[in-house]
Amino acid sequence: VDHSHHTGTSHMADNSTTVPPHHHHHPTTSAHHSHGGGMDGMMMSMTFYFGFKNVELLFSGLVINTAGEMAGAFVAVFLLAMFYEGLKIARESLLRKSQVSIRYNSMPVPGPNGTILMETHKTVGQQMLSFPHLLQTVLHIIQVVISYFLMLIFMTYNGYLCIAVAAGAGTGYFLFSWKKAVVVDITEHCH
């Protein structure tokens, strides 16, 4: 058993940390970290690992067992992260386009010295039942669901899948923000 990469001598006996990384996922006998109180017997990994055996992904039927399946999962997660970035950009531009509608309301109000002034209210926005707003709502739900999925995927602590999320986000940002950044008004860009 190789202890050379641990510095502390009082390190808790935990077979998954003293075993080289590619053995991390022994299907039947893996008992992952029991650090941190109350997590005994949990099958979830709590640190990053690289492996493709017995990796459960989001849903109960979706288990990765071979390198080929992991490659497929990598591509799928990569595309999902890319789609997420694209969806964000698309929603922003849709919102900008639909906010062209401006309503002006003019009403007379009494002014100083008994004069009558015209007060003009400018309203920028969307009506509740308009198609753009409903579309934005639907897209928002999709965006929220995908963002939670990506979070849960990152929570598997699987190194391959986490890299897929990060790389997909970067690629999506690069591809979809390209055009957006040229068009965007500088003053309204503040996240």
Next chain:
Amino acid sequence: SKMHFIFSNEVVLLFDFWSVHSPAGMALSVLVVLFLAVLYESIKVGKAKLLHQAVVSVSVLSSQQLTEETDQDSSASDSAPVSRARLRWFFCHFGQSLIHVVQVVIGYFMMLAVMSYNTWIFFGVILGSAVGYYLAYPLLSMV
């Protein structure tokens, strides 16, 4: 599985080697996640400012080249000046995409750190986000 926030000096954060047992180790870990949270907020602001600078500098470059072209004889090829601006924009945008990847990864790291359910670490993330936001966001409105 039942999980709840606990005060503890023992935690394993993100990586196998980041294993904490002692108060000193915990204090150091809290400082590290605090710094990470400050960095995260700063990157968000930095990205926006970089975008602003990139758009401004590339548009200045393009308009300069445009005036050069109209001053010169129109028979001169205009492909070189235009592609210079495009190339510059490409590098700016590529750099921003790399920064975006760093931002995404740090954001997930912070989420996973909070998921350790260690209250000290959680405080570090929250305090770091507060400090980072407080220091960085005023810089957004500065030109």
